[in-house]
Amino acid sequence: MSAIETGAQSPASPWRHEIRAMLALAWPMILTNLAQTAMTATDVIFIGRLGPDALAAGALGSNLYFAPLIFGLGFMYATSPMMAAELGRKAHSVRDVRRTVRQGLWLAAIVAVPIWIVLWNAEAILLAMGQEPKLSEQAGIYVRHLQWAVLPFYGYIVLRSFISALERPGWALAIMVVAVAANAFGNWLLVFGKWGFPQMGIAGSGLATSVASWMMFFGMAAVVMFEKKFRRYRLFGRFWRPDWPRFKTLLWLGAPISGILAFEVTIFNAAAFLMGLINSASLAAHAIAIQICSVTFMIPLGLGQAATVRVGLAYGAKDHDGITRAGWTAYVLGVTFMALMALVMVFWPRLLISAFIDISDQANAEVIGLAATFLLFAALFQVVDGAQAVSAGMLRGLQDTTIPMIYAAIGYWGIGLPLGAALAFHFGFEGRGIWLGLFSGLATVSMLLLWRWLRREKLGLMDRPVI
Numbered sequence: 001m002s003a004i005e006t007g008a009q010s011p012a013s014p015w016r017h018e019i020r021a022m023l024a025l026a027w028p029m030i031l032t033n034l035a036q037t038a039m040t041a042t043d044v045i046f047i048g049r050l051g052p053d054a055l056a057a058g059a060l061g062s063n064l065y066f067a068p069l070i071f072g073l074g075f076m077y078a079t080s081p082m083m084a085a086e087l088g089r090k091a092h093s094v095r096d097v098r099r100t101v102r103q104g105l106w107l108a109a110i111v112a113v114p115i116w117i118v119l120w121n122a123e124a125i126l127l128a129m130g131q132e133p134k135l136s137e138q139a140g141i142y143v144r145h146l147q148w149a150v151l152p153f154y155g156y157i158v159l160r161s162f163i164s165a166l167e168r169p170g171w172a173l174a175i176m177v178v179a180v181a182a183n184a185f186g187n188w189l190l191v192f193g194k195w196g197f198p199q200m201g202i203a204g205s206g207l208a209t210s211v212a213s214w215m216m217f218f219g220m221a222a223v224v225m226f227e228k229k230f231r232r233y234r235l236f237g238r239f240w241r242p243d244w245p246r247f248k249t250l251l252w253l254g255a256p257i258s259g260i261l262a263f264e265v266t267i268f269n270a271a272a273f274l275m276g277l278i279n280s281a282s283l284a285a286h287a288i289a290i291q292i293c294s295v296t297f298m299i300p301l302g303l304g305q306a307a308t309v310r311v312g313l314a315y316g317a318k319d320h321d322g323i324t325r326a327g328w329t330a331y332v333l334g335v336t337f338m339a340l341m342a343l344v345m346v347f348w349p350r351l352l353i354s355a356f357i358d359i360s361d362q363a364n365a366e367v368i369g370l371a372a373t374f375l376l377f378a379a380l381f382q383v384v385d386g387a388q389a390v391s392a393g394m395l396r397g398l399q400d401t402t403i404p405m406i407y408a409a410i411g412y413w414g415i416g417l418p419l420g421a422a423l424a425f426h427f428g429f430e431g432r433g434i435w436l437g438l439f440s441g442l443a444t445v446s447m448l449l450l451w452r453w454l455r456r457e458k459l460g461l462m463d464r465p466v467i
Contacts (some may be wrong), residue, residue, distance in 0.1 A: 018329045036298070119150075147206075167372065304394070416438055
């Protein structure tokens with residue numbers, strides 16, 4: 001039974017059933033996001049066992065890798081609100097949904113090429129940013145093996161958006177869980193040279209993730225081709241047939257989403273690079289704290305993705321009350337969860353840190369102390385980080401992406417990064433100042449997005465023609 005069918009069971013209690021429908025759609029998305037983060041966390045854990053310098057190099061490489069990856073991801077995310085709105089308008093639509101998937105896969109291939117070119121030159125880029133030559137060299141090696149994960153990951157996201165719009169996200173979760181296990185096994189084999197495989201060190205971690213990403217795409221492709229619910233769409237039929245109006249619409253809708261994601265992710269990338277200018281211990285501690293935050297962030301991110309579908313379905317059906325219920329349900333769930341996670345970071349920081357580094361080793365004492373401090377600051381922005389993630393998903397369901405992108409630019413790069421850099425280097429706060437800057441940027445974007453959602457009727461966002 002789909003989430004919409006679940007939510008339609010009893011019109012006498014629409015809010016209670018919206019919560020059930022939202023959770024029915026969101027929990028596989030949340031677990032998929034957690035599994036996706038687990039793949040990156042697995043790399044960090046294995047690389048961390050090579051020592052603090054390897055961990056710092058891996059952090060530099062990961063941050064450089066994710067900046068262009070996330071920018072291109074926005075174009076893939078644009079397929080979700082388009083398919084949801086179409087299915088809300090016409091529940092059994094096939095041709096338009098298929099064309100959206102097809103053009104999304106086209107975009108995936110087109111966007112991946114320039115990203116590969118950029119990432120191939122990772123070492124030179126890091127050196128130009130003033131990073132330590134030894135760390136830059138190792139980070140460059142890692143990225144050259146990791147970069148081949150870009151294209152299959154994009155393809156996986158497009159196909160995941162398709163099955164999520166049909167409210168069957170469980171397959172994406174199953175495939176991601178298998179990929180995480182494969183990535184962990186691949187890291188064990190290639191990083192340390194087990195079972196006769198070469199001992200590749202940090203390069204082996206990147207290669208293992210690339211292989212696991214190709215497994216994700218091929219697994220999802222098999223599902224949509226052979227599973228009864230999906231195969232009637234014949235997603236790969238006439239694959240080379242263009243639909244230029246739809247392609248342009250994906251560009252128009254996806255570019256601002258990419259901008260939002262890029263502004264948000266690159267401020268964290270910039271924070272890592274700034275940490276590298278302080279010292280390697282600060283960078284390694286920052287990598288641990290950010291990885292922990294990334295795990296908690298996956299829950300409001302999944303709720304935001306579910307909100308995009310639920311709001312998009314109601315938007316396509318011109319159901320104003322449904323839009324309101326879907327949006328606020330996701331928002332309250334996301335903010336409540338992040339408030340609880342903030343308390344965990346405050347009271348049990350060393351337990352969280354122990355998953356990434358040996359806290360009994362005195363050689364790691366400086367990194368552990370800094371990571372615990374950074375987690376205290378991370379607790380400050382947990383709530384606003386969750387709020388902005390869900391709010392962006394709510395507005396995306398209304399196909400409202402351009403103004404939120406401007407808000408992201410103002411908050412992250414107009415306020416957050418300059419303030420963090422000033423506090424870190426001018427006022428002597430060092431890593432603490434960078435984290436205070438991150439909080440300020442996230443809080444600004446969160447308030448602006450919520451303000452726009454509150455004014456959605458006055459702005460006419462719910463009555464615009466469906467794209």
